[in-house]
Amino acid sequence: EVQLLESGGALVQPGGSLRLSCAGSGFTFSSYAMSWVRQAPGKGLEWVAAISYSGGTTYYADSVKGRFTISRDNSKNTLFLQMNSLRAEDTAIYYCAKSKSGWYDFDHWGQGTLVTVSS
């Protein structure tokens, strides 16, 4: 059974940093592209960042480019999102998501981790 377990969400002040993790199991982690998708309270879904199966290629939404970094450690089956210069508008539940075959067809999602940016 595929499982994705996020951690690292917290309350952080504007301008602060946070690192999210997503541990994958039940599949060959190193064979699939992975993404982070967020959902602000009461709002819709927003794709944030994606990384290729090898980690060699990454993509970012304009809203986080230059502030967030996606990475992965295939030896530990773990996906990361380093978030710097956090803003109030980054407040959201952050989901990690596994791609089915391409980049953005998400066939499995984690349960999400809440990031709150507030003073």
Added chain:
Amino acid sequence: DIQMTQSPSSLSASVGDRVTITCRASQTISSSLNWYQQKPGKAPTLLIYAASSLQGGVPSRFSGSGSGTDFTLTISSLQPEDFATYYCQQIYRTPSTFGQGTQVEIK
């Protein structure tokens, strides 16, 4: 960026009803469209990929159609467990973008 517009934003329906949700892309996206279901407090789940392919384990009452710019998600006979919010997503071009969601409520 490609804008995805869903209609309606919400609807009320009864168990057994046929429900149709539409999604329109701001430019052609071929068949590069997915549909997700999200229940309150839960992560989304993939229902339909490539516009019309049913994800494994999804009941056959769900179906998708369309190509180019106009797409449809149909629930042939609404069940109690189908009350949720539905999102379309284009995967034709980076950044991948979602529609604003359609909330399906109990009448």
